[in-house]
Amino acid sequence: MIRTPLARTLPLLALAALAWACGGTDAAPDAAVEATAEIAVDAVDADGSRDTAGAEPAPDVPAEADDAEVADDVPANAEPLPDGVSTDPGAPDVDAPEPQDTVAEALPEPEPEVAEPLETVDGDGETDTEAPPLVSACVDCHTDKALLVALLPEEPTEEADHGGG
Amino acid sequence: MPPVEAWEKVLIKLGNKTNPGELDPHLATLACEECHGGDATALDDHEAAHVGLIDDPSAPETNACKGCHAAVTATYWQSMHATLQGEQNAIAVRAGFASLAECPKALRDGFKGECTKCHATCGDCHVSRPNANGKGFIKSHVFNEKPSQAYQCLACHGARIGYDYLGSEDEGRPPDVHFSKGMSCLSCHGEVQAHQAAGDAVDRYHVPNTPRCEHCHAVSTANPWHQQHWNDLSCHVCHSQSAYQNCSGCHTGGVYTTDEVYQAENPFQAFRLGKNPFPDRRFEVVPLRHAPTVPDTYAPWGAGPLAAFDALPTWKYTTPHNVRRWTPRTQVPTSAHCASACHLGEPGGGPQNADLYLWRDYVDAGWPVESGANESVVIDGALPASWQAPSSPSNP
Numbered sequence: 001m002i003r004t005p006l007a008r009t010l011p012l013l014a015l016a017a018l019a020w021a022c023g024g025t026d027a028a029p030d031a032a033v034e035a036t037a038e039i040a041v042d043a044v045d046a047d048g049s050r051d052t053a054g055a056e057p058a059p060d061v062p063a064e065a066d067d068a069e070v071a072d073d074v075p076a077n078a079e080p081l082p083d084g085v086s087t088d089p090g091a092p093d094v095d096a097p098e099p100q101d102t103v104a105e106a107l108p109e110p111e112p113e114v115a116e117p118l119e120t121v122d123g124d125g126e127t128d129t130e131a132p133p134l135v136s137a138c139v140d141c142h143t144d145k146a147l148l149v150a151l152l153p154e155e156p157t158e159e160a161d162h163g164g165g
Numbered sequence: 166m167p168p169v170e171a172w173e174k175v176l177i178k179l180g181n182k183t184n185p186g187e188l189d190p191h192l193a194t195l196a197c198e199e200c201h202g203g204d205a206t207a208l209d210d211h212e213a214a215h216v217g218l219i220d221d222p223s224a225p226e227t228n229a230c231k232g233c234h235a236a237v238t239a240t241y242w243q244s245m246h247a248t249l250q251g252e253q254n255a256i257a258v259r260a261g262f263a264s265l266a267e268c269p270k271a272l273r274d275g276f277k278g279e280c281t282k283c284h285a286t287c288g289d290c291h292v293s294r295p296n297a298n299g300k301g302f303i304k305s306h307v308f309n310e311k312p313s314q315a316y317q318c319l320a321c322h323g324a325r326i327g328y329d330y331l332g333s334e335d336e337g338r339p340p341d342v343h344f345s346k347g348m349s350c351l352s353c354h355g356e357v358q359a360h361q362a363a364g365d366a367v368d369r370y371h372v373p374n375t376p377r378c379e380h381c382h383a384v385s386t387a388n389p390w391h392q393q394h395w396n397d398l399s400c401h402v403c404h405s406q407s408a409y410q411n412c413s414g415c416h417t418g419g420v421y422t423t424d425e426v427y428q429a430e431n432p433f434q435a436f437r438l439g440k441n442p443f444p445d446r447r448f449e450v451v452p453l454r455h456a457p458t459v460p461d462t463y464a465p466w467g468a469g470p471l472a473a474f475d476a477l478p479t480w481k482y483t484t485p486h487n488v489r490r491w492t493p494r495t496q497v498p499t500s501a502h503c504a505s506a507c508h509l510g511e512p513g514g515g516p517q518n519a520d521l522y523l524w525r526d527y528v529d530a531g532w533p534v535e536s537g538a539n540e541s542v543v544i545d546g547a548l549p550a551s552w553q554a555p556s557s558p559s560n561p
Binding site for chain 2: 100136137138139140142143145148149151152153
């Protein structure tokens with residue numbers, strides 16, 4: 001059973017208060033500190049996750065907007081088709097799965113692409129997988145905002161054109 | 166989409182990094198000039214350094230990505246994104262030829278000069294805003310595996326698709342339900358579809374691996390409407406919102422954007438329901454959108470009238486990206502019959518919903534030059550007699 005921090009704290013505080021009452025004036029703060037430290041440690045479960053058993057309950061999370069929207073959209077006056085169909089016409093598609101990225105998943109894997117940095121040899125005869133410094137002079141200018149602003153004139157701020165679809 | 170200043174388009178923002186190579190492995194292994202050309206030795210001469218500059222190394226002329234990504238580039242340059250094969254086919258068929266290559270030079274040159282500017286290069290989707298959209302880094306010079314929906318997908322597909330998919334609170338247009346649920350373009354249109362060769366597909370609907378609703382939504386045995394109409398109406402017939410961005414919503418000779426009366430009478434231009442032009446799809450009735458193409462559309466290219474203009478409809482198959490569960494066709498007024506939103510008449514009632522369909526008279530009145538082209542898709546005679554044909558369909 002997971003003990004709450006409060007349940008663990010009370011007996012320890014009681015012990016500390018008793019020790020203080022018996023004349024050990026230095027014992028009280030030490031016991032309180034130890035108790036607090038123990039709580040801090042014990043509050044983390046063995047699996048490393050935070051023990052929130054004694055925490056404040058989570059605030060109410062509003063229902064997903066989609067669900068609310070669907071509920072609001074359901075027509076109250078839905079009627080069945082005239083051809084003898086009697087099933088509730090407003091019923092949602094219970095058979096339809098939630099939209100997922102299943103299309104992409106179902107399709108064949110594309111050709112593998114080179115995504116990892118290419119190994120380079122820097123001349124010392126050893127394979128070097130770290131990013132070598134760029135030797136290009138282009139970088140000096142193309143990382144210098146002030147220079148580029150000065151070099152390149154302003155363009156008309158028109159909305160970009162669109163394609164066909 | 167807000168434009169980007171010229172300097173911002175080429176600025177590599179290092180942030181807390183000290184070297185571009187720390188931003189992206191490409192920049193760690195390739196010097197700038199290896200892809201972009203220019204003269205890297207011209208250290209103090211801006212103009213000389215940019216002689217021979219290759220603005221977009223991933224363009225087909227240089228195809229710089231091929232060196233490491235041979236497989237994907239091999240198929241990509243045959244994809245619909247790269248070839249605009251659907252557009253090529255439409256031009257050729259209407260001109261009376263089997264392919265664009267056989268078309269007169271004026272059409273070929275016009276296509277190459279105007280249409281192909283929208284070719285999507287690798288960089289258009291993985292590095293910068295598309296060339297056709299003014300360019301500009303998305304995230305410094307980082308190569309993004311997944312394109313940015315806002316600045317790359319919708320940079321080209323924002324006029325209609327994005328307009329519908331994202332919706333507009335100001336205009337009272339709810340977004341597509343898939344967007345509401347957090348799905349992006351890539352949720353349905355994945356990397357396989359984007360990179361694969363289009364084969365002999367004549368339009369984008371016939372490219373392999375094109376997403377279909379039923380890939381995620383199986384036929385429902387509990388929904389009587391689905392059971393009734395699964396094989397005769399496309400999903401979009403019922404689940405597309407009426408507020409739909411048609412080409413004609415903007416491309417109407419400027420009238421739409423200047424004439425408030427016209428706007429009021431033609432809200433979003435919408436779509437019309439007509440006969441399915443694709444025999445390989447099971448539906449009988451589908452939404453159709455009007456593409457403002459006329460016989461002399463390519464006259465500005467120096468081309469003559471399209472000899473076979475009637476070979477393809479100008480009211481085209483469409484799959485509006487404004488899907489909702491509840492639309493004017495799936496909701497009916499209180500105490501009204503369930504078919505009252507779609508059928509032409511209800512028991513004891515008069516003709517209604519005529520404006521939902523594409524009638525021959527409607528096309529003849531609004532676009533007489535396109536009457537022959539749309540004869541195969543007008544709904545006349547295709548609806549069950551029990552639905553009651555309207556006596557006088559509305560005019561545009």
